[in-house]
Amino acid sequence: MEKIREFIGSHKKIVVPVIAAAVLLLAGGFVLAAAALTGVDDGSLEQTAQVAKTESGEISARADQSEKNTTSAEQSAKKEKDTRQAEEENADVADGNTADKNDQEQTDRKTEQSSETANVSGSTAKSSTGSKSSGGSQNTNKSGSASQSDNAHTHKWADHTAKKQVWVSKMVTVDDYETKTISGARFYTMSGDNTYVANGPTYWFENGFTQADLKAIISTGLKNADSNGLYNGVYYGNYQNVTKTEQVKVGSHQEDQGHYETQTYVDYQYCTVCGQKK
Numbered sequence: 001m002e003k004i005r006e007f008i009g010s011h012k013k014i015v016v017p018v019i020a021a022a023v024l025l026l027a028g029g030f031v032l033a034a035a036a037l038t039g040v041d042d043g044s045l046e047q048t049a050q051v052a053k054t055e056s057g058e059i060s061a062r063a064d065q066s067e068k069n070t071t072s073a074e075q076s077a078k079k080e081k082d083t084r085q086a087e088e089e090n091a092d093v094a095d096g097n098t099a100d101k102n103d104q105e106q107t108d109r110k111t112e113q114s115s116e117t118a119n120v121s122g123s124t125a126k127s128s129t130g131s132k133s134s135g136g137s138q139n140t141n142k143s144g145s146a147s148q149s150d151n152a153h154t155h156k157w158a159d160h161t162a163k164k165q166v167w168v169s170k171m172v173t174v175d176d177y178e179t180k181t182i183s184g185a186r187f188y189t190m191s192g193d194n195t196y197v198a199n200g201p202t203y204w205f206e207n208g209f210t211q212a213d214l215k216a217i218i219s220t221g222l223k224n225a226d227s228n229g230l231y232n233g234v235y236y237g238n239y240q241n242v243t244k245t246e247q248v249k250v251g252s253h254q255e256d257q258g259h260y261e262t263q264t265y266v267d268y269q270y271c272t273v274c275g276q277k278k
Contacts, residue, residue, distance in 0.1 A: 155271040157278070162267045169258040177247040182206050185214055185239040187221075190230060198240040200233075 187200035203214055221236025229235055270277045 153273050155276065156273055157269045158272050159266045160268050160270055161264050163262055163264050165260045166263045167258055168261050169256050171254055172257050173252050174255045175249050176251040176253060178250050179245050180248040181243055181245050184242045184244065186242045187239045188235040189233055190228065190235065196235055196238075200235070202242060204244070 182204050184202050184204040186198050186202040188196040188198050189200045191197050203209060203217065205211070205214075218236045218239075221231040221234060225231045225236070229237060268277050
């Protein structure tokens with residue numbers, strides 16, 4: 001059927017008119033046969049011929065529509081064929097890429113197998129060498145095991161100490177002072193050569209002693225003076241102004257009068273066997 005369709009599609013300009021003519025001939029033959037058998041008149045024959053002509057026109061129209069349908073079907077078939085051909089070409093390209101990829105994977109697999117074979121060969125050679133020198137290796141292993149046995153122990157921890165200076169605080173109350181100047185009056189005495197020397201009693205204006213108190217002392221001394229003008233060996237007719245300074249308390253404050261002490265502390269621990277620290 002596929003070949004018939006392709007043949008009709010490629011020769012449709014010839015096939016369609018031939019089919020239409022054949023249909024017309026068959027229709028005319030049927031009409032003539034019917035007229036001979038039934039004895040119909042010429043009017044009937046003309047009507048029959050007209051019907052045949054009408055049918056022939058319809059058949060031609062159907063043939064044209066069939067030709068159009070055939071053309072559409074042919075175009076669809078061609079499009080489908082082109083699409084199938086493009087897919088096959090893409091599949092061929094993909095197969096080529098897949099083949100290249102498979103070749104690369106096979107090459108990589110062969111390389112890995114060669115590497116594994118070389119490693120196995122090297123391991124076998126090492127095993128052979130090791131088995132040949134097994135005597136010396138056994139002695140070495142024994143000595144190594146002995147060393148490991150010596151190193152395996154229970155840690156005995158001891159304190160390591162260090163020294164540092166620590167301030168020990170001691171808060172005390174300290175009085176605050178300021179320097180104060182105090183004035184006074186020093187009286188005279190008479191020396192052996194009958195001269196006056198300022199070495200007599202001194203009265204300081206402090207602790208409530210005032211100028212009035214000083215005047216009263218002078219008055220008493222003058223009233224009771226002897227012929228030399230002395231009262232109890234002191235001349236109260238004049239005095240010397242003198243001053244002195246002293247520290248006077250004006251308040252207090254707290255003060256840390258502590259000191260530094262040397263203290264011992266543990267800075268780390270160490271194992272007395274291996275020296276490890278923690």
